[in-house]
Amino acid sequence: MATGDAGFIEEKTGHLRIIDRAKDVGKMADGRMFAPKYVENKLKFYPNILEAVVIGNGLEMCTALINIDLTAVGNWAERNNIAYGSYQELAGLPQVYAMIAGHVAEVNTSVAADEMLSGCQIHRFLVLHKELDADDGELTRTRKVRRRTIEEKYGDLIAALYDGSARVSTETEVTYEDGRKGSIKATLTISDAEVATDRPRMAAQ
Numbered sequence: 001m002a003t004g005d006a007g008f009i010e011e012k013t014g015h016l017r018i019i020d021r022a023k024d025v026g027k028m029a030d031g032r033m034f035a036p037k038y039v040e041n042k043l044k045f046y047p048n049i050l051e052a053v054v055i056g057n058g059l060e061m062c063t064a065l066i067n068i069d070l071t072a073v074g075n076w077a078e079r080n081n082i083a084y085g086s087y088q089e090l091a092g093l094p095q096v097y098a099m100i101a102g103h104v105a106e107v108n109t110s111v112a113a114d115e116m117l118s119g120c121q122i123h124r125f126l127v128l129h130k131e132l133d134a135d136d137g138e139l140t141r142t143r144k145v146r147r148r149t150i151e152e153k154y155g156d157l158i159a160a161l162y163d164g165s166a167r168v169s170t171e172t173e174v175t176y177e178d179g180r181k182g183s184i185k186a187t188l189t190i191s192d193a194e195v196a197t198d199r200p201r202m203a204a205q
Contacts, residue, residue, distance in 0.1 A: 028058070034119070065150070170187075
């Protein structure tokens with residue numbers, strides 16, 4: 001039965017382990033397996049992270065574009081007496097970046113323990129200035145990431161994640177609820193992530 005999923009049989013347990021959609025699985029530059037959904041799901045386990053898009057197919061390292069959850073992070077900010085005026089302002093706060101960095105570090109530790117997928121640790125990330133939206137073509141109506149669209153639309157941000165930039169200025173087209181088009185300008189911080197020591201490298205088969 002063809003499901004479109006990618007997985008493998010675990011040697012120790014004999015269990016079938018599904019890791020990602022087959023069309024999204026690739027290889028890192030060093031030959032190790034790249035399975036973005038595996039890492040994205042670990043990130044979205046945290047209530048503060050609404051969405052994540054991991055980049056890395058054919059590249060030397062993985063990076064991530066992250067959406068915060070406005071309700072969860074907004075409540076956290078209020079509890080900690082942190083003022084903000086909009087989603088964009090909240091997403092760019094140093095305290096929010098520090099919180100997200102902690103989540104990324106924990107995910108990296110978990111990923112590093114997996115011999116087959118340890119190459120998928122996130123090395124750099126940024127917090128997006130807007131929520132990914134189906135009206136903007138970034139998600140399907142069932143909230144699945146349109147990877148190709150995001151890679152094209154946010155190409156400047158992805159380039160900055162890989163060229164060592166600490167900040168990047170961008171302008172993004174958005175669609176309002178009434179159908180009007182507009183744009184959002186922002187300067188985003190790019191943060192280096194804490195990467196765990198992984199197991200010996202094993203190239204994907």
